[in-house]
Amino acid sequence: MSKQKVALVVEYNGAAYKGWQAQKYDVATVQESLEHALTKIANHPVNVICAGRTDAGVHASAQVVHFETDAVRPERAWTLGVNTHLPSDISVVAAKNVGEDFHARFSAVSRRYRYVIYQSEFRPAILAKQVTWTYKNLDVERMQRACEYFKGTHDFTSFRAVGCQAKSPVRTILNFSVDRFGQYIVLDVRANAFLHHMIRNFAGVLMTIGAGEQPVEWAKTVLDAKDRTQGGITAPPFGLYFVDAEYPSELEAPTVALGPHFLPYKQEAEYVLPS
Incomplete structure (x- = not known):
């Protein structure tokens, strides 16, 4: 059989x-x-x-x-x-x-993650290890401007873990947005593939910029450095969710609604896959 x-x-x-x-x-x-x-x-x-x-x-x-x-x-x-x-x-x-x-x-032609930050004076008991907590006030508009530097094809050495085993640090970011839903701030990123700790290192840089501790342009400085030691902290794993893998339509892969389910749905901006 x-x-x-x-x-x-x-x-x-x-x-x-x-x-x-x-x-x-x-x-x-x-x-x-x-x-x-x-x-x-x-x-x-x-x-x-x-x-x-x-x-x-x-x-x-x-x-x-x-x-x-x-x-x-x-x-x-x-x-x-x-x-x-x-x-x-x-x-x-x-x-x-x-x-x-x-x-x-x-x-899979792309993968999508959402990183969920909970902004509050007090640490949460509900969803305690399902969101990343910060007591700092984060400026979402600054974070959005900063993540624009990451879109496209780049050498992301500054955002890969020291022990990353990928043969190449080059990846293509297809979409990257930062949105606020009440006390949740959500980093939503799609790429052809990701490096080890890449999104958590994005989050560390963007949270630092959102808190006003570095200028928006620091995102580009870190990217251009191609040096992990210049990239600041690696954010905790708790807020990170694998939310989508995209496949050619002819393969008819199973699909579900965008998650995690405690967040509102947000339409993803259109993008063009690289040739």
Whole structure:
């Protein structure tokens, strides 16, 4: 019997996990939990491939994965059935049979994250490890002007972690916006791909500028330096959400509404993929 390829959209609160990727040490990871639940439904070992690995403490509202199986199951088995075997902080929210050409990682043409900052005099108890708290007053307009320097294709050495294993620091930022929703300030960024800690380092620079501690032009100074030591702090992981992976329409990948669900929906500006 030929194998069927299935794509899933997975939502998770990453606070209790050492990141997405299964590890050889006995630590909790999202991948390991998901594969265990899928194995229960498929009745054979299942290995999944994701659109983009997330670090410890990072969340997702629309992580895309695929796996192959020779088990014949209705799509509801891969959602409702799998969810009965998952912890409460991980949920499969969409499933679809896809063609053999689909690959969760290599077929993706872009990825999108939202970084959620909660601005208040007092630290939050609700959503404590699902938002990044700051007591400082942040100027969203300054942050928006600063992030314009990051759009386009650049060498982002200043924004990659020291231990980043990517072969090249060059990435293309397709969209980058900063919006306020009440006490939430949201950095919304789409790129062809991201470097390790790249968005958290963006957030560190933009929060410093928003607080008035550096001029708007400092964003360009850091970018042009191509030196991580010039990039300021790495913001915490708590506010970071993987919210979308984009695929060519002909692959018919499963989709869900933009998350995380406690934020209002915002229409993304149009962009043109680089040729």
